[in-house]
Amino acid sequence: MARPIPAWLAPTSLEEALELRARYGEEAIVVAGGTFVGILINQGLLQPAALLALRRVRELAYLRVEDANAAGRPLLRIGAMTTHRALERSPLVQRGWPVLASTFALVASPRVRNQATVGGVLADADYASDPPALLHALGASVVARSPQGQRLIPVEELIVGHYETSLRPDELLTEIQVPGGLEGAVYRKFRSRSSEDRPCVAVAAVRREGRLRIAVGAVAERPQYFPEICALAAGQPTIEPELAREIGERYAAAIDPLSDARGSAHYRRRVIAVEVRRALEDLNRIIAARGGSQSHA
Template structure:
């Protein structure tokens, strides 16, 4: 289908983007366009104005920020996958970026667009939830930082207001932690039917810390706290996998029923935890 008519402006800076978003009711940012353009074509979105931030180079970077990596919102999936700092300090992010869609999607799609879109089937939001990342947002009232646990609110719903621009993603460095992201798809290059991210920290043979997060197992990325606790107390992958779906509310759709997804999450959690512990 052809999108409904809209006006189009190119922003040269973040401040200009914030200003342009405030210039009309129902204005929307355009980043890589790989989620928004399909919605426009289906007329599920009918913004009056598109504000293109594709040329805002100040949002395209990866920087070492001490304990964290700071990643500009317009950094593309392809660049995340190949960036040496991301590979060294947050390899789960680099690995996962390489699993997104196909090369065309990875060359256009951005981490900021993926996060701001709030699609529970997206991969990077799950990783950010597992790593307790922070999201930096600039709006008419200035800049604020929102923890990933508070940023994702529901299906296509986030903490972003209508005039907000997500500018930076701050991700704690992993250090020596073991990690894994296991994504199950019906066909190559699909969105995840279910995905499981696991990060495990061990010392002297015991598990000190575990973070487990699930993709497409609810309206937003799900942290599996019961499974994290089971892994730490019992040091048993099977005990953790058994309760991994406890806090989830999976959808039923053409890729699988909720019941199937709960079972799949257990199987994938076992694989992800074994891989993370072995790393």
């Protein structure tokens, strides 16, 4: 039996998109770039009554920097419909947040990155995509809007499970905000299968104002972050090899990894310990090269 064809909703303004989102609620699936949603529909995993396409809402595609936010740091504001490719190639991002540009350049192929959007990759909450772990480690937040107003949600509170977010049925993710003022930031992507782009283990390590933040992705339903383990490096100008090894081992012990085609739980646990250590070694080199000075990167 043929599947029913969903209604196609194509607003041309944010106001119209918000009204349609509130009207249809959970009956409509939001389509940004469509690279992930299209796969789920083709596989029969989604059978929406309607598709709310945001491609024509041009006011949601932008990259801007505010000189300072409330904490006195520069703030990168990314419209939800900004493509991976636009972010990857932006001189603004390459200059101020190079780790974002290099990480988004690792996603799939240019063909996919020309379609996939920054808001879409977060709203999809796909555990095996690259950007969520990095944005989590960077302390990024998203703006969720509805006809009733808007709220700011930290990325660490946005993704709550496999393909699940804390967005309400009447809300759209409209913006991503990434603070700067970093001493250094690293993203490492470990692939276990050369034929596949998706990571087996992803590690993002960031240091800001002497505080370390590590998020491990692709190993559980959401990025994994343990502030009590990161606190072991508090006050350390550099992370010594023994401490880097200890933090890696503690992360591996604290995470309950899943098993899938890219690796078993046992295999992932071993990789986590190694990749967290290597990320901290990379972070040390970046900070040393900059003389420990503050940077937007």
